Amino acid sequence: MSTILKAYDTFLESDSISGETVECSIDQLYFRKPSDYPDKSQRWLIEDPDGFWAASYARKRAAATEETNESGKETRK
Amino acid sequence: MADVNLERGEELSKELGDSVLFHQTDVSEWDQQAALFKRTWEWSGRIDLFAANAGIDDRESVFQRFDDEEPKKPNLKTLEVDLVAVFYGLKLFVHYVRKNEKPGGKMVITASCVGLYPFETNPTYCAAKHGVCDSHPIVL
Secondary structure (H helix, E strand, O other): OHHHHHHHHHHHHOOOOOOOEEEEEOOEEEEEOOOOOOOHHHHHHHHOOOOHHHHHHHHHHHHHHHHHHHHHHHHHO | OEEOOHHHHHHHHHHHOOOOOOEEOOOOOHHHHHHHHHHHHHHHOOOOEEEEOOOOOOOOOOOOOOOOOOOOOOOOHHHHHHHHHHHHHHHHHHHHHOOOOOOOOEEEEOOOHHHOOOOOOOHHHHHHHHHHOOOHHHOO
């Protein structure tokens, strides 16, 4: 429990720690990183350097919002 | 402080005094968690830290009871409390901390070491905990 609380204190006292996964064991805090990519293809897929996922989901979400607004208008008629 | 256990919550709240407010909540119910945040906001006017700590282990074994005629729907409450409810809390947290005098705040999710490794005695707990590891950097 004291190690968990040490983790909380670390987060509370820091202005820069964000989006971290911390593993507590015995009295230690281990900041864990996600798995390594096995190859360049997986790295490209996840890191999205060409904005492929970002653009696709922006379009998809814009279409969904438009659909909701349209059906809202229909209902209000 | 929020928990499903009203009796223990009120006992502990009395022990800890006026600086603590206890509100009975089943975090897996959106309406209840939303009511918790609303009450907290009304009571304190600010949210600095949200500790998304509530969690339960597997309610039943995925491997038990294969002798039924028709398969029964499994009890996946563990996923609702340990994973779905964390996303409810995240949405509520962002909604309110944007209204802080100085916008922003901290959210700490209690995961588990079994969020990083396989764990055969509690597969749905393991799945939920994997779900809250590495998924949060997307937001903050």
